[in-house]
Amino acid sequence: MSLIDSVSFPRSVRLPRVDGLIQWIVPLAIIAIWQLACVTGFVPTRVLPAPSDVVLAGWKLLLSGELVRNIWVSFWRASIGFLIGGSIGFAFGLANGLSQLSAKLTDTTLQMVRNVPHLALIPLVILWFGIDESAKLFLVALGVFFPIYLNTLHGIRTVDPQLIEMGRIYGMTDGELFRRVIFPGALPSIFVGIRFALGIMWLTLIVAETIAASSGLGYMAMQAREFMLIDVVVLSILIYALLGKLADSASRVLERLTLAWHPAFQKR
Amino acid sequence: MQTALRTSLPETGLASRANFAPHARVVREERPVHTSGLPLSIRGLRKSFGDNEVLRGIDLHIPAGQFVAIVGKSGCGKSTLLRLIAGLEKVDAGSISFGDQVQPEDIRVMFQEPRLLPWARVLANVKVGLGRDRASGDAQSRAEKALSEVGLADKRGQWPSVLSGGQKQRVALARALVSRPRVLAFDEPLGALDALTRISMQRLLERVWRDQGFTAILVTHDVSEAVALADRVLVIEEGRIAHDVLVNAARPRERGSVELAGLEGSILSHLLSADDRT
Incomplete structure (x- = not known):
């Protein structure tokens, strides 16, 4: 991507201040066309409310405090579920990447469980936990577990064995070897897992909240459907998109900070 | 350091000597004075x-x-x-x-691949060569000295990925030399x-x-x-x-x-x- 950039745009033509804004041109254009289509009556507002109506609905909900409360609840569920599932996945990835015994013991089982779509467990989860917080946390954690587990494992398994041999020759202890060679070597792959997991985290939460919840963004959308408040439904969907983008950006920033050594992240 | 004694090849050249016995071992001590x-x-x-x-x-x-x-x-x-x-x-x-x-630090190996840690800067890579002395107070100055011996003192703060193949190998050499093997x-x-x-x-x-x-x-x-x-x-x-x-x-x-x-x-x-x- 970066190569094509630098090939097709000579430096003199590039406008550095515009660079950061380019990514927003398409979403803004879509919104503009959408607004136009609604205002001209090309799209009936019963089918799709105009962006201005959505913003208005958002403003009303913001004033009532309902919006902030629901976003906060969803955000909290997503983060806690991510933390729980992510840490367990990371721990298993480490254990199975570093120890043959552990891998033999648990990997087959985990691969079997992985092939069950975790959303298929929703009926069971409702029977177990009701529509309590723990039901949502369980589903998010389960969804997040596998991408992080698989990518941590893959990252550790693919650390250059020549570097490990080098570390041993230069007298690194097991702890140092992990800290200075294995973990940094696995980190790019772990980040791939994190970004996958963030996507699955939102997906799981939306589904879980629309099916079984009494608060949160998904619940807000379902309630709005009951009362035919189509602008609120669209608002909820847009907020999910924004939160997803936010989570992805956060992981990108983290990636940039920790993988500064990686040629892909170096400034040209 | 090298004496005038070794100015030329052995009189007869190698071919004749190696020909008569494949396992002939010539044991003549050749070494630097110090x-x-x-x-x-x-x-x-x-x-x-x-x-x-x-x-x-x-x-x-x-x-x-x-x-x-x-x-x-x-x-x-x-x-x-x-x-x-x-x-x-x-x-x-x-x-x-x-x-x-x-001691483990007495014997060092250099491979065909530089085997530098891509996530450590050049100087930190050289420090790896100190083995158990990594934490000692003079680690920094020893690593810097080894790096100037291979002529890369100005690259100390770089990531290995920006170095050329020859420069990477020189960093690997500095890492091997830093413990005075x-x-x-x-x-x-x-x-x-x-x-x-x-x-x-x-x-x-x-x-x-x-x-x-x-x-x-x-x-x-x-x-x-x-x-x-x-x-x-x-x-x-x-x-x-x-x-x-x-x-x-x-x-x-x-x-x-x-x-x-x-x-x-x-x-x-x-x-x-x-x-x-x-």
């Missing part, structure tokens, strides 16, 4: 991988501070011999001894470099060897590199030392000189004639 190196004695060394016997009885004495090159065809066991000396593989039979109590084993360290970088790296290797006086063992498939650098060239064939040749040319050596070229030619013809026999 050496920190360790002598190396290998007796009856054997090593197999599965059914494949790679080394079939190696007997070898390397005096302290000597620069030995090991040449041979691919798969002849030269790299295995080096890995055994460096302690990277376990000995099946026989012994390797260094005539002294050896007494034996330095090179496993085709210049194999992946272009011809010009190779020559300047050879000069650098020769210089640090003369400055520091470690015992150097260089595995290479490049016979001209072997005769340009080494005091002594061992030719390994089928897991045994087939020829043991002294190179008495004066240092610093002139590349492409007639005597070195002659020596190179005769070693090459031995390697190739072994090919014809099989």
Whole structure:
């Protein structure tokens, strides 16, 4: 991507201040066309409310405090579920990447469980936990577990064995070897897992909240459907998109900070 | 450091000497006057991988501070011999001894690949070479000194990914040198470099060897590199030392000189004639 950039745009033509804004041109254009289509009556507002109506609905909900409360609840569920599932996945990835015994013991089982779509467990989860917080946390954690587990494992398994041999020759202890060679070597792959997991985290939460919840963004959308408040439904969907983008950006920033050594992240 | 005694090749040249007995061993001590190196004695060394016997009885004495090159065809066991000396593989039979109590920091290896940590800056990579002394107070200054010895003091804060192949290998050399090793084993360290970088790296290797006086063992498939650098060239064939040749040319050596070229030619013809026999 970066190569094509630098090939097709000579430096003199590039406008550095515009660079950061380019990514927003398409979403803004879509919104503009959408607004136009609604205002001209090309799209009936019963089918799709105009962006201005959505913003208005958002403003009303913001004033009532309902919006902030629901976003906060969803955000909290997503983060806690991510933390729980992510840490367990990371721990298993480490254990199975570093120890043959552990891998033999648990990997087959985990691969079997992985092939069950975790959303298929929703009926069971409702029977177990009701529509309590723990039901949502369980589903998010389960969804997040596998991408992080698989990518941590893959990252550790693919650390250059020549570097490990080098570390041993230069007298690194097991702890140092992990800290200075294995973990940094696995980190790019772990980040791939994190970004996958963030996507699955939102997906799981939306589904879980629309099916079984009494608060949160998904619940807000379902309630709005009951009362035919189509602008609120669209608002909820847009907020999910924004939160997803936010989570992805956060992981990108983290990636940039920790993988500064990686040629892909170096400034040209 | 190098005396006038070794100004020329042995009178008769190598071909005649190596011809009459494939296992003829010429034991004449060649070493820098001041050496920190360790002598190396290998007796009856054997090593197999599965059914494949790679080394079939190696007997070898390397005096302290000597620069030995090991040449041979691919798969002849030269790299295995080096890995055994460096302690990277376990000995099946026989012994390797260094005539002294050896610390892990005394023996260092340099590989064909630089094997730098991509996520550590150049100076931190050099510090890795200090082994257990990493945490000591003078670690920083020792690493900086090693880096200037290889001429890369100005690259200390760079990531390895921005360095050229030759520069990476120089950082790897600095990392190997920083602990002041007494034996330095090179496993085709210049194999992946272009011809010009190779020559300047050879000069650098020769210089640090003369400055520091470690015992150097260089595995290479490049016979001209072997005769340009080494005091002594061992030719390994089928897991045994087939020829043991002294190179008495004066240092610093002139590349492409007639005597070195002659020596190179005769070693090459031995390697190739072994090919014809099989």
